[in-house]
Amino acid sequence: MEKDRPTLAIINLDLEKAFTKDSYKLLRELLQHFIKEAPGFQKEINHAFQNKEKQELNDQLHKLTGSCIYCGLDRLKASLLVFKAAINENNYDRKLLDDLNQEMESVKEEAKKFLK
Numbered sequence: 001m002e003k004d005r006p007t008l009a010i011i012n013l014d015l016e017k018a019f020t021k022d023s024y025k026l027l028r029e030l031l032q033h034f035i036k037e038a039p040g041f042q043k044e045i046n047h048a049f050q051n052k053e054k055q056e057l058n059d060q061l062h063k064l065t066g067s068c069i070y071c072g073l074d075r076l077k078a079s080l081l082v083f084k085a086a087i088n089e090n091n092y093d094r095k096l097l098d099d100l101n102q103e104m105e106s107v108k109e110e111a112k113k114f115l116k
Contacts, residue, residue, distance in 0.1 A: 005078040010110040012072035030071045031111040037067070042104055049087075049097050057087055071111075079103040 011031070041064050048057035061084050068077035083100050086093065 005075055005082075008075040008078055010073070010075050010106050011114060012074045013114075014072075027071070028115060030067075031115060034067055034071050034073075035108055035111050035115075038104055038108055041067075042101060045100070046097065049092065052092055054087060054090075058084065061087075073107050076103045076107050 013027075041060060044060045045057065045064070047053075048060060061080055065077060065080050065084075067073070068080065079100050083096050086096050
């Protein structure tokens, strides 16, 4: 999955076809909510990572994974899976956190473009 991540869409716009005739509107609302919540997710994840609080980190990653599924954030979800697997093996390599934070920034930038 790691090697496929760069080829995944940042925001899977085909997802909106899977819901209802108002899916486009719903996706826009979900992305707006994600943009508002993302800084909090990042803060909590970074704090838990730095303090090696595995349970808190897994709780935050679980919440973020749900957001990724609803918003069609395929690349971020793939990054989360890699990150979570490493944490569960007690691998707290800073590069993993940096990669996750970069994916979060990419999503926020792409979502803002989509919402214009």
